[in-house]
Amino acid sequence: MIRNLWEQLFSRFLKKYHLTRYFSKSASFDELQQTSYAQQVGEQLTTTLKHASKCSVDELVLEKKSHIEGLDEQEAEIRQKHYGLNELQSEKPLAWWQHLWYCYKNPFNILLTLLAIICASTDDMKGTIVISTMVVISTILRFWQEAKSNKAADALKSMVSNEASVFRRNSGSKFIKNDDAIYNTKENKNLVDIPTKYLVPGDIIKLSAGDLIPADCRLIETKDLFVSQAAMTGESMPVEKFAIHESENANDTMALDNIVFMGTSIVSGTATAIVLTTGNQTYFGALAKRVTDNDQVVTSFQKGVNNVSWLLIRFTMVMAPIVLLLNGFTKGDWTEACLFALSIAVGLTPEMLPMIVTSTLAKGAVFLSRKKVIVKRLDAIQNFGAMDVLCTDKTGTLTQDKIILSKHTDVMGQISEPVLLLGYINSYHQTGLKNLLDLAILEHASSEIKMEKLSYNKLDEIPFDFNRRRMSVVVKTPKKQARIITKGAVEEMLNICSHVEINHEIVPLTSELSKTILTNSQNYNKDGLRVIAIGYRDSEIEENKTYGIKDEQGLTLAGFLTFLDPPKDSSVKAIKALHDYGVTVKVLTGDNEFVTQKVCQEIGLPHEHIVLGEDIDDMSPVEFKEAVEKYQIFAKLNPMHKERIVTQLKENDHVVGFLGDGINDAAALRTADIGISVDTAVDIAKESADLILLEKSLMVLEEGVIEGRRTFANILKYIKITASSNFGNVFSVLIASAFIPFLPMLPIHLLVQNLLYDVSQIAVPFDNVDEEALKKPQRWEANGLGRFMIFFGPISSIFDVTTFLLMWFIFQANTPEQQTLFQSGWFIEGLLTQTLIVHMIRTQKIPFIQSCAALPLLVMTAVIIMIGIFLPMGPLASYFSLQPLPLSYFIYLPIILLAYMVLTQLLKKFYVKRYGWQ
Structure with missing residues (x-):
């Protein structure tokens, strides 16, 4: 009940301050599954296009209040103000201050900020400074890493400005400048070139081979006109269009003979057309708006961070009050007990998690950029490693896109x-x-x-x-x-x-x-x-x-x-490599089943059974759930089919990647845990994707999976080590508080120790990862983390208690007057065991022998050990309320550390045998 009340209050706080995205759950897809493709792009738009198809040219020109020779400049300007620019809605980049807030707003930083405020209110300025330093370092490092990655992605993205030939009356031979639009007059005095964003409904335009169609249009005249609609339908073959609708199929909007759509292109022939709709009001724009209006679906990575965050917050909420009450009642100084409890809360918080995550992901982004991959969203790299199902389009991804x-x-x-x-x-x-x-x-x-x-x-x-x-x-x-x-x-x-x-x-x-x-x-x-x-x-x-x-x-x-349309040479190797790394490949295409089956046969995918889009429509929810698991080839799909399949796979507890490049892939790219597209894709597909391949090479996917798993392994390494060692320290504090008449360590000691340990972990992103850890998909397991934390944390407490006994009986630090000596002894031992445990738990192998850490982590460990010994032994000791230790202390210290490492290694073997290692 208390937990539910706490979560309700915390959820209200998150909602009020726009933090819910970090903790949001996946939205239900039931309504979307029952919504038709036509409804998704708008019934009103579909009706408009069908009506325009049936009208005569004269009737349509009259309805649009246009003229067969085109609009005049004044009317075009009025319409532009009314309808807006002919541009698709897109996600605007965050302002720097919004990005900074986004980097700050994780639960650990919020918790630390609250603790810093409490410290400041109790005049504990040292504690306030240390905690604030942790928050600032974490936020600034993440902000810097993400800003650098986003800047690189923006620089690599190719933006193309297109023009359209439009008839405008009274344009004469003059050049008219309107903002950045310059109208270039052609031989026909009424035919001018303008940027497509300035087109308006009612404009009469000229189309020819190679043109991208800039808006949804009704054809007026055609000559041998063939249009490629692959970006909309997935079909690689062009279709012929006419000035009059001749087909008997009047229900399928895409099959209207005399309507052409934004986002498609002219393969051959010429045409004159009247613009019907522009921007987000087009068929293309409706799909784009459908994609960008929805919040980014919560990914596996975000869910994992969410679960781990709640686990550690709950530990903090339980342990900190216990420490407060125990020290308050046994020592009688409630102010000191409160500060000490706050320090324990800080100690249990892996405050550098956001920074470690960002640094590790940024390192992966740098690696992938060398492989000509743009990383738009850093979280995607970890999802790459966790991915166990890759859904891919066929044309141009598995095949050469060349007949x-x-x-x-x-x-x-x-x-x-x-x-x-x-x-x-x-x-x-x-x-x-x-x-x-x-x-x-x-x-x-x-x-x-x-x-x-x-x-x-x-x-x-x-x-x-x-x-x-x-x-x-x-x-x-x-x-x-x-x-x-x-x-x-x-x-x-x-x-x-x-x-x-x-x-x-x-x-x-x-x-x-x-x-x-x-x-x-x-x-x-x-x-x-x-x-x-x-x-x-x-x-x-x-x-x-x-x-x-x-x-x-x-x-x-x-x-x-x-x-x-032959498969790429790299397809067979890439699919085999992905299979070897535990990733199942499923083909989702709009093409026909025979061509798809042949391609899949050649690249080594099971091809005995193909599920068609019409089959999916007839399936019950249970049948559909089983089909997406059982079969690997899905053909003749529309965009909603693809999105449904991806969503169902996620609901089946898979981490799903999707590789596609057309508008028909955009919804699925958005829904997937990791969306992958190519730089030649339509803009909305690139916008929906998390990764953009500058080359259509499938082999880079294998390297991405490996790098993603290496990234995840290092992130998980930090969480496991930090959570277990911090929990062990708190457990030791509980034991000491119950039997020792003074605080076993001052709040400032705990905070400095925690800060030094966190600094040492900056090198974790650069650590080596055992080959065994890269062989299978890796997932966030909050329950497994809790078990790991409780199993390994108390091991350090055994040697902390040994240190207590050493200081109490051997060095006689057993009175309040001698507490500084006691605290100094535990400060060094606690920091060294916490630092060295990194090397014990970073691998399931024998550390330093079978698996050695990378040089940066070794160097950071050595530096922090030296600083930890220097603080009590050097001139700054009194500032931190510490004192030098007798040299004989350093005879016992290596024995304690060695015994700790040996016991940890022995228990680690038992843990691996019983629970496995991730």
Whole structure:
């Protein structure tokens, strides 16, 4: 009950002073799981786009109060003030004072600040100074480390400013300057280039190949327009867009033929369009806003710090009052007892934890920066080490993001050079869309084929469209004949072919042959290959003849061209390495199941079963929970599917990483414990990520995992050592307070001892880590820490009591008049055992023999030991209420220290055997 009351009061305090983020719990995902993708991006926006798709151009121009020749400058300026800039909402960086507050606001600093205030109110200025020094060092070091890391990340992030060609009436030939916008007049006096952020609804814009679409627009005119929507849907192949919506599918917003979306790009062709929505009101912006509006999900690292913090705070809240009451009643001086209890509270607080954490993480960030990885959020490095599941997109991460021609065969699967020649001539001479498939054909052809195509001169062309799913070119052959060469989808090609070429013989295309050809094609599909068929027909040349769709009849089917988006060379090694380090890789992609299955087969992932997005929609919560555990490949997913999978894995007690680069990955990147993206990703994906890879190399993930585990090991090392040694000191204080008629150590002694110990721990981030500690994911275990603390802490008390007896009986420091001698003896022994225990508990091996600390930690240990001995023995002794010890004391001291180390090592073996070591 007392604990619940305390937590309620503390929670109110955190909430009042905006500290709840440090202690926040993961929000429930139930509502999000039941919300459709359309609802997530806004039903009103979806309705607006569908309405614009149905309207005629004249009606839409009238609705938008625009003009077919564009807005005039005055109207554009008025709209810009009304709608705002055409920019996506983004997370603003913290001001320096906000960042400083963020670095300060951890529970340990808050607790120490309260203790410093109490010390100041009781005129204990020495204690106030020491405690304040701890807080300042911890806060400033963390602030400096994070500021340096953030500055480096900002310097490396590439920011691109895009322009759009827009029709503006009355612009003439003048240059108009508006803030940083300069309108560059083109040959068409009404067509000018402006930064895309100044576009407004109603603007008429010109689009051409290579342009990023700057807003959600309705197409007015198009010519061979193909748009890549991979950033929105995950599909690598471009889609054709028209000025009129022709598809029967009017429910899927992304399938509207005459609507183009911000964040997509023009692959080929040209278009004129009217801007419908800008900025956060776009489809892209709605998703971006959905991501940035949500608070950053609490990660495994934050939960772990939270649990450990509460554990240590509860220990403090129990032990400090006991010390107060015991010393108050036995000594009778309640003011001194209060100060002593406050010192105990400080002693139990690992006040340097934030600094140690930040320093260790910053060291990891420096290491990763050498591997061309930008660390945006330091916490992510530890999560890298704790990660046991990595979810990754397929296109561009596991694969090369480059289509290659895999095979060129006849219909029976035999390699055929004539088929490649036909494909090359078709791709070379077409003037419409040269997509990834055409580029793959052109790159694959040999020099002989490239020379042979010179014998074929182009006569005409029949462009591609998605209704026919094929395209044709007509060429003049060396035999002075007209040859129509057509390539397209296998089913469509079979419909226009009457013959087939097998073993250089042309035979009629029968129904049995058609079935065989379809079967062969489907076998390629099952291997994850994209298949197109190619056919031809020769005829006499007719002067001034214009060829059309009706001429695509009676063709001879020559064979197949098959294509593959191949996996990266590094994928197999990286996945094996991650598996060896206990990380399961799961593929989450929007691409089709056949291509995904093939890629996964080649990189060594289990591929027997694939879960599709439509399967997920039909699953019960229990089935879904089991599916994300059991299967490793998920295909044809939308962004909400990806986010649901990541969230469910986290709820299944996994630490989850997500690697992606598209807008469709942003929500999952945000939800994951560690989001990983690449510098070529869309801006919202980079903003949602914690780490940004400057190179799409999966091998850096293995190095990141190892560095993350090394980082975590050193952080945990500090917590375990500090918590157990501090607890041991407090336990010794309780024993001494019960039997000794004076304070065993003054408050200033405890504070100085604690400060010196904390300074020695600054070197912990640079310590070595045993190889065994890097082999499996590491997690925060508050219960394990409590057990470790209670097990190893009292060991030091055995030798503290030995020191008490030594000082009491051997050196006769057994009266209030001799308490300074007693306190000096325990000051040195307590500091040395606390400092040396670092080397005992930093490894489960035998210290200095099987596992030696890094040089910085060895040096710091030696320096602190010398300072600890110097304070009582040197000229500053009286200032700290200490006194020099007899030289015979230093004969007993090594014996005590050696016995302490031997007993700790023996008990450590017992602990490892029973509980393990983390």
